[in-house]
Amino acid sequence: MFKPDDVAVLHTDAALHPATFADSSKLRIGQMVLAIGNPLGLQSSATQGIVSATSRTVSEGDGVVLPSVIQTSAAINPGNSGGALIDLQGRVVGMPTLAAADPQLGGGAAPGIGFAISSNSVRNVVRQLVSTGQVTHSDRAAIGTDLRTDPEGGARVVAVSAGGPAARAGIRAGDLLVTIDAKATPTVDDVAGVLATMRPGRRVFVGLVTDSGARRSVTIELGEIKSS
Template sequence: MKAHHLIFILGLLGIGYYFGEKYFAAKANDTLVAVSTTETALPSSKSAVVPNTGNVAPVTQVFDTEKATIELFESAAPSVCFITTKVLQTNYWTRNVEEIPRGTGSGFIWDNKGHIVTNAHVISQSNKAYVTLADGTNWEAEVIGVEESKDLAVLKIDAPASKLRPLPVGTSGDLKVGQFAMAIGNPFGLDQTLTTGVVSALGREIKSLTGAPIRGVIQTDAAINPGNSGGPLLDSSGRLIGVNTQIYSPSGASAGIGFSIPVDEVNWVVPELIAYGKVKRPTLGVALVSENDLLRLGIQNPGGAYISEVVEHGPAAKAGLRGFMRSGNGNMMLGDIIVGVGDEKVANYGELVLSLEKYRVGDRVKVSYIRDNDKKETIVTLGELR
């Protein structure tokens, strides 16, 4: 009896195993077939999105103004550089000296000897400067000279002449309001950015790093933002007409009022920085009475620049000019009052200083002055301010 039961149970197990294997094999094949069907049914992303090229309108015309702008940019862009500055800082924990990024700005190639022009404020308070050319090559720069009163600086890189394309230099003396103006630079670190506009105004005055006024500044509505400083402002011929330096903006971004140092200033400052590392300033060899001292003397409208003393054996002394002196009875006598340099009138201390910027050391200039209520003239050979 037990043997019959055992045979019956084993038979049932065998039948169950046989049909179970068939069932699960069939289910496994269903799953594979289902997956396979699903995979082949799903289209690829490439075949699902078909570009509708039939609706793309062909280019029918590029306006002459567009062509001119494109050509100007393609010609000038290789001359524009991206400038980064770093400061050296000692790590508090390791005591290692590290380079810490400080700021960025723009610049442009001045000549094929590797001289790069930028703003003085772009590299101020930094230990190292690096220049990235338009081809992406990076060069450590040497500071050749800085003139903070004009916000100009000259760097030098050791790049081969084949990589250097100097900008053609124009003039700012004959600019007219309304002329085309193009700025290329690196606003917010976005290199090789082009903005266009017009010359909005001429003869503006801004303050330099030293607080000294920069006269004859160009105002433009070509967008100038942080990072554009030191980059070129170009005319419709692609010539340099200014160096972008400041913006007027309550927000810190472009508000359509940008200022550029006129190229006529750049064109005499930069060669001086390259040759001497500084600007050689001409002088008359006189000390002038300050406006505050004039007020103490009761002189509110000076009408000229008052000489307090002349440098012994200096240019003014050789030309016969004189400063304060005492009369025979001991009373103080006013010195000569300079009222003109060349053909330009001088109304005060500041105007005399600015009028001399048009001249170079060694130039012979006509100086008009008042002595004892009589107007006189003399010729002064300008010396170098030490």
């Protein structure tokens, strides 16, 4: 399973009629869509809404970020994840995956704000999983570190992948990562959010604070997230 994109492939011998996938790059704001799934165990339930935005970058927490997702007003409830977001022609334009949480509602779902992985992203991941069993080209940037949010602000480097981009740039465990390309990164989620807007191979400046309190900047050539 390619964990960062929430997409998996299942094999079945059942006689099924496959759905048609549409080109999600052609979606337009305001377009009507339906979210189909099994919320609360109710099979084949559907909710209606519009496409509110495309190419959103959304954090799931714990440093996991979904890039280029579709925002929709169609209600996404528990059990909709992994279902289908379809257009009025019955074509799959996305895969519902997440509902926005509202801190003012105690972390409950924010009405009218749901997210779906685009059909083009799903097809890209599925093709690779079917042909090779893993995602070899995610097109998602990585720096090759394990991070944790520091209470005083910044992402503390817990471990560095041997031979990875951070290691080649001289970043060490214990360093505090505070900026990427001049964008502040006070949390691990912020690091993931910034990287989600970038592509592998890009060279970026990373601002660090060492264990001794010294500030320094290094240049990293971004690597690529691999399947796990």
